[in-house]
Structures are given as C-alpha cells and as structure tokens.
Amino acid sequence: xxxxxxxxxxxxxxxxxxxxxxxxxxxxxxxxxxxxxxxxxxxxxxxxxxxxxxxxxxxxxxxxxxxxxxxxxxxxxxxxxxxxxxxxxxxxxxxxxxxxxxxxxxxxxxxxxxxxxxxxxxxxxxxxxxxxxxxxxxxxxxxxxxxxxxxxxxxxxxxxxxxxxxxxxxxxxxxxxxxxxxxxxxxxxxxxxxxxxxxxxxxxxxxxxxxxxxxxxxxxxxxxxxxxxxxxxxxxxxxxxxxxxxxxxxxxxxxxxxxxxxxxxxxxxxxxxxxxxxxxxxxxxxxxxxxxxxxxxxxxxxxxxxxxxxxxxxxxxxxxxxxxxxxxxxxxxxxxxxxxxxxxxxxxxxxxxxxxxxxxxxxxxxxxxxxxxxxxxxxxxxxxxxxxxxxxxxxxxxxxxxxxxxxxxxxxxxxxxxxxxxxxxxxxxxxxxxxxxxxxxxxxxxxxxxxxxxxxxxxxxxxxxxxxxxxxxxxxxxxxxxxxxxxxxxxxxxxxxxxxxxxxxxxxxxxxxxxxxxx
Numbered sequence: 001x002x003x004x005x006x007x008x009x010x011x012x013x014x015x016x017x018x019x020x021x022x023x024x025x026x027x028x029x030x031x032x033x034x035x036x037x038x039x040x041x042x043x044x045x046x047x048x049x050x051x052x053x054x055x056x057x058x059x060x061x062x063x064x065x066x067x068x069x070x071x072x073x074x075x076x077x078x079x080x081x082x083x084x085x086x087x088x089x090x091x092x093x094x095x096x097x098x099x100x101x102x103x104x105x106x107x108x109x110x111x112x113x114x115x116x117x118x119x120x121x122x123x124x125x126x127x128x129x130x131x132x133x134x135x136x137x138x139x140x141x142x143x144x145x146x147x148x149x150x151x152x153x154x155x156x157x158x159x160x161x162x163x164x165x166x167x168x169x170x171x172x173x174x175x176x177x178x179x180x181x182x183x184x185x186x187x188x189x190x191x192x193x194x195x196x197x198x199x200x201x202x203x204x205x206x207x208x209x210x211x212x213x214x215x216x217x218x219x220x221x222x223x224x225x226x227x228x229x230x231x232x233x234x235x236x237x238x239x240x241x242x243x244x245x246x247x248x249x250x251x252x253x254x255x256x257x258x259x260x261x262x263x264x265x266x267x268x269x270x271x272x273x274x275x276x277x278x279x280x281x282x283x284x285x286x287x288x289x290x291x292x293x294x295x296x297x298x299x300x301x302x303x304x305x306x307x308x309x310x311x312x313x314x315x316x317x318x319x320x321x322x323x324x325x326x327x328x329x330x331x332x333x334x335x336x337x338x339x340x341x342x343x344x345x346x347x348x349x350x351x352x353x354x355x356x357x358x359x360x361x362x363x364x365x366x367x368x369x370x371x372x373x374x375x376x377x378x379x380x381x382x383x384x385x386x387x388x389x390x391x392x393x394x395x396x397x398x399x400x401x402x403x404x405x406x407x408x409x410x411x412x413x414x415x416x417x418x419x420x421x422x423x424x425x426x427x428x429x430x431x432x433x434x435x436x437x438x439x440x441x442x443x444x445x446x447x448x449x450x451x452x453x454x455x456x457x458x459x460x461x462x463x464x465x466x467x468x469x470x471x472x473x474x475x476x477x478x479x480x481x482x483x484x485x486x487x488x489x490x491x492x493x494x495x496x497x498x499x500x501x502x503x504x505x506x507x508x509x510x511x512x513x514x515x516x517x518x519x
Contacts, residue, residue: 040072040073040074040466041072041073041090041091041092042070042071042072042077042087042088042090042091042092043070043071043072043091043092043093043094043428043466044068044069044070044087044088044091044092044093044094045068045069045070045094045096045099045101045432046068046082046087046093046094046095046096047066047068047082047095047096047097048066048067048068048069048082048096048097048099048100048101049065049066049096049097049098049099049100049435050063050064050065050067050099050100050101050435050446051063051064051067051069051079051100051101051102051422052064052100052101052102052103052403052422052447053067053079053080053421053422053423054079054103054421054422054423054426056423060404061103061400061403061404061407061408061421063446064080064081066081066082067079067080067081067082067096067101068080068081068082068083068096069096069101069422069430070087070088070091071428071463071466072466073428073465073466074237074427074428074465074466075424075425075426075427075428075466076422076423076424076425076426076427076428076430077424078424079422079423079424096432098434098435098436099432099433099434099435099460100432100433100435100446100450100458101422101430101431101432102164102422102430102431102432102433103407103419103420103421103422103429103430103431104164104165104166104167104188104407104419104420104429104430104431104462104463104464105163105164105165105166105167105367105376105406105407105410105431106165106166106167106366106367106406106407106409106410106411106414106416106419106420107160107165107167107168107169107367107368107369107376107410108169108271108307108339108366108367108368108409108410108413108414109169109171109271109307109309109339109341109366109368109369109370110156110160110168110169110170110171110368110369110370110374111170111171111172111370111371112152112153112155112156112157112160112168112170112172112374113149113152113153113170113172113173113175114142114144114149114152114172115152115156115370115371115372115374116152116155116156116372116374116487117142117144117148117152117487117490117491117494118134118139118142118371118372119372119373119491120491120512121138121142121512122134122138122139122371122512123347124347125138125511125512126138126348127202127205127206129205129206130202130205130206130208130277130279131277131278131279132278132348132349132350133276133277133278133279133348134348135200135276135277136200136201136202136208136279137202137205137503138511140201140501141498141501141502141511142491142494142495142498143494143497143501144490144491144493144494145490145493146175146176147486147490148486148487148489148490148491148493148494149175149490150175150176150177150181151482151483151484151486151487151490152483152487152490153170153181153182154181154185154478154479154480154483155478155480155483155484155487156372156374157182157185157187157374157478158185158475158478158480158483159373159374159375160187160369160374160375160376161185161186161187161462161469161470161475161477161478162456162459162462162470162473162475163374163375163376163377163378163455163456163459164376164377164431164433164456164459164462165187165376166187166188166419166429166430166431166462166463166464167187167188167189167190167410167411167414167416167419167420167429168187168188168189168190169190169192169242169271169339169368169414170182170189170190170191170192171192171194171244171271171309172192172193172194173193173194173195173220174193174220174223174224174227178191178193178227179191179227179230179231179234179239182239183234183236183238183239184477184478185469185477185478186464186467186469186476186477187238187464187469188238188239188419188427188429188464188465189231189238189239189240190231190239190240190241190242190414191227191228191231191239191240191241191242192241192242192243192244192271193223193224193227193228193241193244194224194244194245194246195217195220195221195223195224195244195245195246195255196217196220196245196246196247196250196251196255197212197213197214197217197250197251197252197255198210198211198212198213198217198249198250198251199211199250200247200249200250201503202503203503204503205503205504208279208283210249210250212252214252214254214255217251217252217255218255218258221245221255221258221259221262224243224244225243225262227241228241228242228243228266228268229241229266232266237465238464238465240268241268242263242268242269242270242271242307242414243259243260243262243263243266243268243269243270243271244270244271244272245259245270245272246272246273247272247273247274247276247280248272248273248274248275248280248284248292248295248296249280249283249284251272253299256272256296256299256301257299257300257301259272260300260301260303260305260306263305264305267415268305268415269305269306269307269413269414269415270305270306270307271306271307271308271309271339272296272301272306272307272308272309273309273310274292274293274296274308274309274310274311275291275292275293275308275310275311275312275313275314275327276309276310276311276312276313277313278313278319278320280292280313281313281320281322285322291314291315291320291322291325291327292313293308293311293314293315293327293330293331294315294325294327294330296308297330297334302330302331302334302336303334303335303336304334304335304336305336306334306336306337307336307337307338307339307366307413308331308336308337308338308339309338309339309341309368309370310338310339310340310341310345310352310370311331311338311339311340311352312345312350312351312352312353314327314328314331315327316328316353317353318353319350328357328358328361328363329361331358331361331363332361332362332363335364336363337363337364337365337366337409337412337413338358338363338364338365338366339365339366339367339368339413340352340355340365340366340367340368340383340405341367341368341369341370341371341379342379342382342383342386343369343370343371343373343378343379343382344370344371346382346386351386351389351390352386352387352390353390353391354386354387354390354391354396354397355383355386355387355390355396355397355401355402355405356387356391356396356397356401357391357396359397359401359405364409364412364413365405365409366405366406366409366410366412366413366414367379367380367383367402367405367406367409367410375455375456376406377450377451377455377456377459378455378456379406380399380402380403380406380451381451381452381455383402383405384397384398384399384402384451384452387402399447399448399451399452402451403447403451407420407421408420408421427465428463428464428465428466429463429464429465430462430463431459431461431462431463432459432460432461432462433446433450433454433458433459433460434458434459434460435458437454437457437458439453439454439455439457439458440453440454440458459473460472460473495508495512496508498511
C-alpha cells in the first residue's frame with residue numbers, strides 16, 4: 001500500500017480466521033455467505049472520509065482515509081480504498097463524504113427486558129450491608145408485567161442501535177414473543193435465556209438466603225434450550241443463542257456441568273454471572289473453601305467455552321481479604337472470556353482491577369451494557385477511563401484495546417469471525433457517524449472524538465445484515481415514543497407494589513427518594 005492508502009482498487013482487508021474453536025467452520029460460513037449473496041442488491045458507500053477497517057496483514061483494526069465499502073445483501077463484498085469508475089450497474093449509492101464508517105459493536109451482556117425499569121431508581125442505590133450491590137435488596141422489588149417487559153426491551157434495543165450496536169446478547173428469563181420482537185427490531189440477536197437452581201432473597205437487609213428447586217431448574221433449562229434451538233433455526237438468519245445459567249451462587253454443580261455439555265453439543269458459548277459481588281464471593285468460600293473462579297475450575301466449568309459475566313471480585317481484588325491463589329492466572333490459562341460492564345458497577349464504587357491487567361495476561365474481554373443506559377459508546381468511555389483509575393496509571397490501557405473489546409473481542413467470545421470487523425465476507429453490520437457534528441470537532445482522531453466527547457450524538461446510520469435500521473439518527477424499526485410511554489406506565493405500576501415484596505414493608509417513596517425535595 002502506498003502512503004496515500006491506495007492499492008489500485010484492490011481490497012487488502014480480508015477476514016482472518018480465528019485460531020481455536022470454530023475457526024474453520026466460521027470461515028466456511030463467510031464463504032457460504034458470499035455465495036448466497038451473489039445476485040443480491042448491491043449498496044456502495046463511496047468517498048468515506050474515514051473508515052475503521054480490518055488490516056489482515058497485521059491482525060488489527062486500522063484507519064483508512066478516502067475509503068469505499070460495498071455490500072450485497074447481508075455480506076460485505078468490498079472494503080478498501082475508493083475505486084475509480086462508476087459503481088456496479090443498479091447499485092444503490094450512499095454518499096460517504098463527511099462520514100466515519102465503523103464495524104457494528106458487539107454487546108456481549110445486557111438485560112433489556114428489565115433494566116430500563118430501574119432508571120431513576122437504582123443509580124445511587126446499593127445495600128450498605130450487602131456489599132454495596134443493589135442485586136439482593138432492591139432490584140427484585142421492581143416487577144413489571146408482560147406488556148411493560150416487551151416495551152422495555154424495545155426501548156433498550158433502540159438505544160443500543162442508536163449507539164452503534166448491531167449484535168446483542170439479550171440475557172433474561174424466557175419471555176413471550178422474545179424471538180418475534182427481537183427479529184422485528186432489526187438487531188442481530190443472541191438470546192441467552194436464563195435459568196437457575198435457586199432464587200436469592202433477604203429477610204433482613206444484611207444476610208442472603210437461597211430457596212433451591214433442582215427439579216424446576218432442569219425444566220427451566222430444557223425450555224431455555226428449546227428457545228436457543230429455535231433461535232438457531234429462525235428464518236431471519238439474524239438470531240442465534242447461547243447457554244445461560246444465571247449466577248454461580250444460584251446454580252448447582254450438576255446444573256453448571258449440564259449447561260456446559262449442552263453448549264459444547266451445540267458449538268455455543270455458555271455465559272454465567274460470577275465474581276460479581278463481595279456477597280457472592282463470601283458465599284462461595286463459605287460453601288466450598290474456594291474462590292468462585294477456583295470452584296469453577298475445580299468442577300470443569302472454567303474453560304474456553306465460558307464467558308464470565310463481570311468477573312470483578314477475584315482473589316487479588318482490594319475488597320477481598322482472601323489468600324491470593326492466582327485467580328487471574330487460572331482465568332488466563334483456562335481460555336475463558338470476560339463480559340465487562342463498567343458503568344453499572346462504578347455507580348456503586350466498584351472497579352474491575354483492571355482491564356489492562358486482564359488483557360496483558362491474554363484474557364479475552366468483550367464489552368456489555370448490562371444495565372441502563374443501554375448506550376454502548378458510553379460503556380466504552382467508562383471502560384477506557386476507569387481502567388486508568390483502577391491501574392493508577394494513564395497508560396493502564398488505551399482506546400484501541402477497548403475498541404477491540406467492543407468489536408472483535410465480543411465477536412470472538414460469541415465464536416463469530418464474521419462480526420466485529422469491516423472486511424469482505426463478513427456481515428454487512430456497520431455504523432456511519434457524522435464527522436461534521438460539532439461534538440466531533442476538532443477532528444484529529446475520530447475514535448477519540450467519538451468515544452471521549454461525542455458518544456452517540458454523531459451516529460447517523462446503522463446497518464445490520466445490509467439493512468438500514470437507523471437513518472439520520474432515528475431508529476426505523478421501533479416506535480420509540482410508544483415504547484417509552486409503556487415503560488413509564490409499567491414502572492409506575494411496579495412502584496405501587498414494591499411494598500408487597502420488600503422485607504421491611506417499605507413503600508417506593510422510602511426506598512427510592514427523589515434527588516431533591518418537592519415544594
């Protein structure tokens with residue numbers, strides 16, 4: 001390539017197969033996609049000022065100026081320097097002048113079916129006697145009805161699309177119309193239907209109890225796997241699934257081992273909340289005399305097929321007074337990945353220690369939004385900034401590493417080499433941002449301007465499978481105003497009933513006071 005970035009119109013950006021599980025099969029998927037797309041309608045985005053493309057020679061994302069992107073149907077067919085001559089006959093042309101093109105983001109962990117209801121309630125709420133978390137005392141109190149849950153998911157999906165997410169892991173107990181609604185959203189959706197052996201609850205606000213029912217857990221797992229298999233067979237081609245036992249402390253050893261076997265049989269990842277709270281760490285050491293990760297290793301669950309959601313409280317963490325036993329090293333040796341969701345934890349003073357340290361050990365990290373706001377660019381900013389706080393060093397990590405986690409890292413965790421990069425043969429999942437937006441100026445480094453200053457405001461267009469699902473900043477597949485109104489209604493209804501579920505019988509006004517007093 002010359003200094004100008006031109007190669008005579010030949011694309012140098014081709015997908016590199018990931019070494020390890022699924023690499024050859026996924027390469028075959030990309031080749032099959034190219035064959036299927038022959039004869040499909042072609043779209044050309046020409047004269048892009050900037051693009052983030054896949055540099056196969058160096059195995060990394062890279063900037064390209066004066067770029068061109070072409071896709072036919074659902075697959076990218078050309079990514080490279082601007083070509084001379086007219087677009088292919090009949091091609092739909094999009095003017096890329098003043099635009100930045102990015103690969104669509106891969107959100108590896110989110111709870112859109114319920115988290116929007118906690119907005120305005122739990123931002124500064126945590127149990128002081130239960131490890132600062134809101135999981136055990138407050139979150140179980142907000143119980144929305146079916147219509148509200150469907151609306152909450154649509155509202156969160158819209159917010160994710162507007163912040164550039166094209167692939168989403170939707171982690172929630174099975175709910176009616178899930179696949180139907182997710183398909184209609186236009187997202188590429190990975191359903192993660194949650195199940196567990198026990199539910200947790202508190203009787204006093206300072207201790208945790210568990211109610212176990214292994215028979216019900218096996219029935220729930222069977223129903224969840226049916227949903228995962230239905231997603232894989234869905235005619236849209238955009239839905240798939242993963243195996244999703246809920247939390248390490250609510251799942252029996254037998255259930256976790258059965259979950260891992262089911263995931264391996266299907267060639268899917270398995271995701272589990274673990275090392276997410278001090279309370280959980282203490283519970284697992286009480287039961288087994290082992291840290292959560294050491295116990296997962298002992299039962300064979302900590303492996304390359306596993307994604308550990310949050311994975312904060314390892315035995316090196318400052319809040320854990322437990323003899324260091326090499327949790328980080330065992331995590332790295334296992335090949336398991338981490339779903340990192342910084343925003344929801346930092347609101348309670350909790351930090352991963354730290355992103356850069358995990359990555360230096362070779363631990364794969366993907367980024368998730370988990371809670372509200374479902375703003376992926378904001379999550380990237382938190383991840384890049386908080387690592388420097390946790391590491392007490394400005395170079396503890398950099399935006400390039402965090403951006404990789406939000407794209408390629410997530411794709412690798414999902415065993416998808418056709419996502420997270422702009423390269424021929426990959427899915428036509430991409431984002432366009434307006435470089436002339438005032439928040440992007442001055443424009444020296446587009447990604448820094450986008451993540452640290454502008455966030456979602458310059459995002460104009462989002463394509464999933466070649467379909468434009470965000471146009472001029474507006475989601476075209478979801479009635480956002482209607483979803484927001486329904487979530488308002490459902491939250492009010494849920495708040496009227498929290499007294500029925502609270503161990504102390506407190507009402508919403510006592511549990512969730514307003515920021516300022518009313519006159």
